[in-house]
Amino acid sequence: MPRLGSDSIGFMDRLRGRPRLPAVLGVCALALTAGGLAAAGLSAVAAFGRYGEELERQALMRTAAAAAATFPVETVAQLQGSDQDAGTLPLERVNAILRRLREALPQARFAYLMGLRGGMVVFMAGAEPVGSPAYAAPGSTYGEASPELRGVFVSGVPIVEGPARDRWGDWVSGLAPLSAGPGGPVIAILGIDIDAAMWRGTIARYRLFGALIVGGAASLVMLLGAFIFVQYRFAARLAEANRIVENSSTVVYRIQVAPTMPLTYVSDNIGRFGYTPRQVLAASDLWQQLLHPDDLKASIADNEAICRGEKDSSTWERRLRDADGTYRWWRGKIRGLRDGTGRVVALEGVLDEIDARKRAQDALEFTNLLLKTQMETSPDGIVVVDETGRIISVNRQFWEMWRIPPVAPGDDNGPVLAALAARMKDPQAFIARVLYLFEHPEQAAHDELETTDGQVIERHSAGLHTAGNSYLGRVWFFRDITARRRAEAQIRHSARHDGLTGLANRGVFREAVEHAMAQARRGGKGFAVLYLDLDHFKDVNDTLGHPVGDALLKTVAARLLANVREADVVARFGGDEFAVLATDVSEPADAAILAANLIAALAQPFILKGNDVRSGASVGIVVYEAGDLDAETLLSHADLALYQAKSEGRGDYRFFTGAMDADARTRVNLAGELRRAIADDELFLLYQPQVDLKSGRIAGMEAMVRWRHPTRGVLGPEVFLPVAESSGVILALGRWTMRQACRQAKAWREAGIDCGRIGIGISTMQSKRPAELEEDIGATLAETGVPPRTLELELTELVLMDMAAGHNDALVRLRETGLTLAIDDFGTGYSSLDYLRRLPVDRVKLSPRFIADIATDTRAATIVHAAMRLLQAIGMAILAEGVETRAQLALLEEWGCAEAQGALFAEPLRSEAITPLLQAASPPWASPPAGGGPERP
Numbered sequence: 001m002p003r004l005g006s007d008s009i010g011f012m013d014r015l016r017g018r019p020r021l022p023a024v025l026g027v028c029a030l031a032l033t034a035g036g037l038a039a040a041g042l043s044a045v046a047a048f049g050r051y052g053e054e055l056e057r058q059a060l061m062r063t064a065a066a067a068a069a070t071f072p073v074e075t076v077a078q079l080q081g082s083d084q085d086a087g088t089l090p091l092e093r094v095n096a097i098l099r100r101l102r103e104a105l106p107q108a109r110f111a112y113l114m115g116l117r118g119g120m121v122v123f124m125a126g127a128e129p130v131g132s133p134a135y136a137a138p139g140s141t142y143g144e145a146s147p148e149l150r151g152v153f154v155s156g157v158p159i160v161e162g163p164a165r166d167r168w169g170d171w172v173s174g175l176a177p178l179s180a181g182p183g184g185p186v187i188a189i190l191g192i193d194i195d196a197a198m199w200r201g202t203i204a205r206y207r208l209f210g211a212l213i214v215g216g217a218a219s220l221v222m223l224l225g226a227f228i229f230v231q232y233r234f235a236a237r238l239a240e241a242n243r244i245v246e247n248s249s250t251v252v253y254r255i256q257v258a259p260t261m262p263l264t265y266v267s268d269n270i271g272r273f274g275y276t277p278r279q280v281l282a283a284s285d286l287w288q289q290l291l292h293p294d295d296l297k298a299s300i301a302d303n304e305a306i307c308r309g310e311k312d313s314s315t316w317e318r319r320l321r322d323a324d325g326t327y328r329w330w331r332g333k334i335r336g337l338r339d340g341t342g343r344v345v346a347l348e349g350v351l352d353e354i355d356a357r358k359r360a361q362d363a364l365e366f367t368n369l370l371l372k373t374q375m376e377t378s379p380d381g382i383v384v385v386d387e388t389g390r391i392i393s394v395n396r397q398f399w400e401m402w403r404i405p406p407v408a409p410g411d412d413n414g415p416v417l418a419a420l421a422a423r424m425k426d427p428q429a430f431i432a433r434v435l436y437l438f439e440h441p442e443q444a445a446h447d448e449l450e451t452t453d454g455q456v457i458e459r460h461s462a463g464l465h466t467a468g469n470s471y472l473g474r475v476w477f478f479r480d481i482t483a484r485r486r487a488e489a490q491i492r493h494s495a496r497h498d499g500l501t502g503l504a505n506r507g508v509f510r511e512a513v514e515h516a517m518a519q520a521r522r523g524g525k526g527f528a529v530l531y532l533d534l535d536h537f538k539d540v541n542d543t544l545g546h547p548v549g550d551a552l553l554k555t556v557a558a559r560l561l562a563n564v565r566e567a568d569v570v571a572r573f574g575g576d577e578f579a580v581l582a583t584d585v586s587e588p589a590d591a592a593i594l595a596a597n598l599i600a601a602l603a604q605p606f607i608l609k610g611n612d613v614r615s616g617a618s619v620g621i622v623v624y625e626a627g628d629l630d631a632e633t634l635l636s637h638a639d640l641a642l643y644q645a646k647s648e649g650r651g652d653y654r655f656f657t658g659a660m661d662a663d664a665r666t667r668v669n670l671a672g673e674l675r676r677a678i679a680d681d682e683l684f685l686l687y688q689p690q691v692d693l694k695s696g697r698i699a700g701m702e703a704m705v706r707w708r709h710p711t712r713g714v715l716g717p718e719v720f721l722p723v724a725e726s727s728g729v730i731l732a733l734g735r736w737t738m739r740q741a742c743r744q745a746k747a748w749r750e751a752g753i754d755c756g757r758i759g760i761g762i763s764t765m766q767s768k769r770p771a772e773l774e775e776d777i778g779a780t781l782a783e784t785g786v787p788p789r790t791l792e793l794e795l796t797e798l799v800l801m802d803m804a805a806g807h808n809d810a811l812v813r814l815r816e817t818g819l820t821l822a823i824d825d826f827g828t829g830y831s832s833l834d835y836l837r838r839l840p841v842d843r844v845k846l847s848p849r850f851i852a853d854i855a856t857d858t859r860a861a862t863i864v865h866a867a868m869r870l871l872q873a874i875g876m877a878i879l880a881e882g883v884e885t886r887a888q889l890a891l892l893e894e895w896g897c898a899e900a901q902g903a904l905f906a907e908p909l910r911s912e913a914i915t916p917l918l919q920a921a922s923p924p925w926a927s928p929p930a931g932g933g934p935e936r937p
Contacts, residue, residue, distance in 0.1 A: 048207050049203050053203050056199050057160045060172060060199075061176070063105060063174055063192060064175060064176035064190060065176045067101050067190060067192055068158075068176040068177065068190045071101075075093060075094065076178050078093075079094070079124070079178070079187050094125045099127040101190075105192065107194045108194055109169075109193045110126065110127065110171070110191070110192075110193035111127045111191070111192055112125065112126030113125045113126070113178075113188045113189065114175075114188060115187075115188050116150075116153050121145035121149060121150065122139055122140065123138060124138055148161070149161065149175060153177070153186045153189070154186075156177045156179070158176040158177065159174075160174050160175070163196035165196070170196030170200075174191070175191050176190050176192075249269070249352060250350050250351065250352050251267055251270050251352075252265075252348075253265060253267070253287075253348070253349055254266075254349075255334075256347075257344055257345060257347065260285055261288075263286070263287050264346070266281065273353070274323025275323055288300070290320045291318060291319070291321075294319075295319055298316070299316070299318060302316065303334065306334065306336045307336065309336075312336060313333060313335035315331075315333045316332055316333075317331050318332065320351075329354050329355045329358035330353055331352050331354045332349055332352070333350055335348060335349065375393070376395050378397060379479065380397060380479045381397045381402065382398060382475065382476070383413075383475075383478075384473060384475045384476075385413050385475075386472065386473040387471055387473050389413045389414075390411065390412055390413065391409050391410065391411055391416070393409060398478065401457075402419065404416065404419040417431065417434060423451045423452060424449060424450070425450045433445070433447070437474065441463040441471045441474065443463070444460075444461065445460070446458075446460050446461075447459055455480060455482045456480075456481050456482045456485045457479065457482075459476065460477040460479075461474060461477070500550055500554065501553055501572050502557070503557050503570050503578075504569055504570065504571040505572070505573075506571065508571065510632065511631075512569045513527075513529060514630075514631045516581060516583060517629075517631065520626070521626070525585070525586060526586055526623065526624050527582060527623075528582045528585040528588075528590070528594075528621055528622065529579065529580070529581055529582075529621070529638045530579065530580040530582060530591065530594065530598070530638065531577070531579050531620040531621075531635070531641065531642040532560075532577070532618070532642070533576060533577055533578075534576035534578075534617050535650045537615065540552055544611055544613070548608050548609055548611060548613070552606055552608055556578065556602060557578070559601045560578060560580065560602075563597050563598055564580055564594070564598075565582075565584075567583045568583055569581040579635070582594050585623060591623055592653065592655075598617065598619065599618075599619060599652070599653065602615060602616055603617075603651065616650060618642060618645040618650050619642065619645060619653035620643070620645055620653070620656065621638065621641055621653055621654070622634055622637040622638045622641060622655070622656040637656040640656055641653075641654045670723045671723050671726075674720055674724060674729050678729075678732055678733060678736050682708050683706070683707055683733075684705075684708060684910070685703050685705055685706070685741060685744070686706055687702070687704070687909055687910075687911060688701060688702050688902075688906060689905055690756075690759070690899050690901045691925065693898060693900055694898075696922070696925065696926035697923065698755075698918055699757070699899055700755075700756035700792065701756065701759070702760075702794070703737060703741040703760050704908050705733070705736075707719075725765060730765050731766060731769075735776050737761075738777065738791075739780050739783070741760055741791075742780050742790070745784070745790050746785060746786050748915070748918065749786065753915065753919060755790070756790075757790060759792040760793065760794065761794045761795075761796075762793050762799060763799070764802065767795065773810070773814075774810060774814065789818045791819050792822055792842075792843070793814065793820075793822070795824060796823075796824050796825055797823060797826065800823060811839060811840055815840040821839075821840060821841050822841065823836075823843070823844045823845060824845050825848075826845055826846055826867075836876060837874065843878070843879055844876050844877070844878055844879070845901075846864065846867070846868075846881060848881045848882020848902070850864050850867075851880050851881065851882045851883060851892075851902075852884075855885060855888050861891065868896065877898055877899070878897050879897075879899040879901060880892050881900075882901075883900040883901065883902035883903075884903045885904060888904070906925075
């Protein structure tokens with residue numbers, strides 16, 4: 001029976017599985033042909049042999065057919081369908097029948113059944129000789145079934161195969177079909193193997209007749225046998241080599257030399273990568289499609305160069321696509337296969353997958369490139385040495401930083417150390433530290449080095465160790481931090497000193513005061529704090545510009561330093577505020593002398609950028625006395641003294657007293673109470689009428705705020721308005737006044753009462769925030785619904801000057817909304833007549849101080865009359881404030897004054913008290929009293 005094997009289509013397997021009998025017969029035919037002289041004898045021997053062989057063949061076929069005929073019909077029927085599943089075969093029964101058949105036929109060595117499954121012959125059951133090795137398991141493929149054997153299933157005609165030799169010995173098989181009934185389909189094939197010795201014995205007897213004829217050919221047969229044996233050994237070795245290839249990761253292939261370079265062979269282990277040899281060989285140019293597009297051109301060029309004889313072989317690394325679409329890296333070698341003339345007839349090559357190694361190599365190369373790039377682009381100077389101190393690697397920044405000639409890798413680091421030490425302020429300490437670290441490889445280090453040329457170098461060092469902690473060497477990092485250290489010093493200086501003058505700032509000054517206090521408590525000498533403020537500094541900035549103002553501050557700082565002792569501390573707190581800590585002050589007189597000297601020094605003219613600038617200073621002084629005071633309290637006391645000096649006349653000094661502190665506390669408390677008063681509705685408005693002198697009717701009124709204090713009674717504006725201005729509460733107070741006045745105007749309008757215009761005063765702080773003022777006015781008018789003409793903004797001359805300097809556009813916008821603008825207390829400020837021409841003002845309110853003496857003082861009357869004529873000439877409406885007598889009123893009427901306000905008409909009244917006056921057809925002041933009564937109603 002032929003051997004069972006795999007269904008391989010590989011070249012090696014085809015060689016390994018080739019039957020020997022056709023080869024023997026072919027060799028015999030070749031030998032008979034070659035023996036021309038013994039042709040007749042050999043023909044006779046062959047003829048007798050064939051005759052004897054045919055007799056044996058017919059006998060074996062009859063034996064197999066007779067055995068098949070004795071096979072039970074019911075068992076044959078049970079075999080139907082078993083060819084698809086060997087597990088359904090009645091194995092014990094069939095094996096028992098086969099054993100009986102083998103025992104009944106003395107010449108039978110083996111009896112077995114074969115079926116057909118999917119076009120493949122499979123082994124079903126068998127009766128083996130006693131002691132024989134296992135032949136095959138049921139269901140095993142009979143891989144090398146001949147076409148004649150397959151034909152038995154179709155034709156139903158018995159055949160004979162053999163003789164052949166295998167590990168079970170020499171055999172000849174008789175094969176007969178089994179059917180369930182006459183004319184039925186072949187269900188299985190019964191095989192009877194007999195010993196080939198009997199077969200050959202019969203043939204030998206028939207050939208004996210030609211022994212004399214073929215005797216001369218015996219030697220030739222022996223030679224042919226030796227040749228066959230050698231060929232068999234070669235095939236065995238070739239098969240062994242094929243098994244080695246198939247079990248390895250190396251893929252073997254062959255390419256035909258043709259224009260398309262088709263693939264003609266590939267080893268079976270290509271299956272490891274998702275392809276079968278059949279797939280690859282079915283499309284012979286598939287290998288070109290599997291190559292990465294970037295590698296295809298180079299691969300074809302290599303193959304063509306080998307075919308042209310330009311080179312014998314090529315080794316390369318390229319990418320091939322797997323069945324899942326991913327590319328892997330392969331290393332290959334291809335060489336030309338030449339014939340006897342040296343012509344390349346094919347290309348043979350091998351492939352080894354190196355994807356993991358290639359990716360690891362690429363990652364390593366990238367890491368090395370990254371490290372090299374980082375090292376070369378690092379701002380640090382880096383040098384790496386081995387365990388003996390020889391330089392392994394060094395970057396360019398290292399040589400540039402130290403300005404020494406480069407040393408090649410592998411050289412000793414001695415010259416480099418010497419060059420570095422020569423740059424150090426302390427070379428011995430530098431060398432000692434390096435040697436210490438080399439002797440202690442486990443230690444890391446971080447320190448700073450100072451060079452002779454003022455550089456500061458930050459040094460880091462760490463040992464290099466393997467994963468097993470073996471010492472490899474040491475790496476050193478050097479970074480120039482000179483600029484950083486200078487910047488840090490500058491930052492520290494800036495954090496403690498004024499950026500413009502270089503003087504100490506408030507924080508440093510406070511620390512100095514605290515230190516002086518601590519010394520004084522321990523029995524040291526006393527000290528004084530002087531707080532200075534420049535006079536008219538704002539005017540310098542506004543008129544000459546900030547550069548001149550800055551120059552003035554620098555010059556002031558220089559003069560202060562020139563007039564104090566070295567132990568004293570001078571500081572600038574911001575703006576034009578300075579402070580001096582005068583140490584070793586035992587008497588207040590010492591501080592007074594210093595203050596007078598400083599005032600005198602600052603009173604001298606300053607020549608700044610071609611300008612003759614005159615300023616001056618006011619000084620507040622506090623002398624330290626033992627107690628529980630702290631530095632901030634001392635500074636606060638000095639500030640209070642300065643405030644007193646400025647309020648009593650500039651260019652002088654004042655000492656802090658308890659009365660100042662009490663007054664300051666009163667003002668602070670009053671500011672807090674005022675905030676609460678606004679929220680708790682403790683404020684109220686009074687209204688003083690403004691009378692049209694022609695008609696005698698009320699043309700408008702001025703709203704005046706009063707405070708009903710819980711403990712102090714009703715307070716007038718002269719008490720709380722300065723506190724409101726200094727504390728910032730004036731903004732909230734201004735909004736409250738405006739809202740309350742507009743709400744009252746709304747109530748009068750809803751009652752059908754025409755109140756005319758209502759004037760409210762605008763503070764300095766409100767004027768400095770024009771956008772906020774516009775927003776407040778717009779919100780109030782929108783909330784109350786009163787027309788804008790109802791509201792008149794009263795601005796003092798100083799407020800008007802400030803707004804004209806920087807916010808004249810805000811005045812224009814406010815007036816365009818319908819509001820009216822009035823100058824309050826005209827004649828007491830510093831306003832220029834040019835302001836009256838340029839500013840959008842509707843009315844001028846003459847100050848009560850002007851009106852008070854016009855009836856008794858000719859000069860006062862002349863001034864007021866002249867001012868009124870001037871205002872009338874430019875078309876300005878005039879209102880006189882503070883009119884208290886009919887004599888004053890008579891003069892004002894004579895001079896053409898349009899409106900007046902004062903006690904002659906009415907004191908400031910509550911809204912409910914002034915309402916009847918608004919409703920009266922003829923107010924009480926409209927006609928003089930009968931009988932020459934009192935001067936005023």
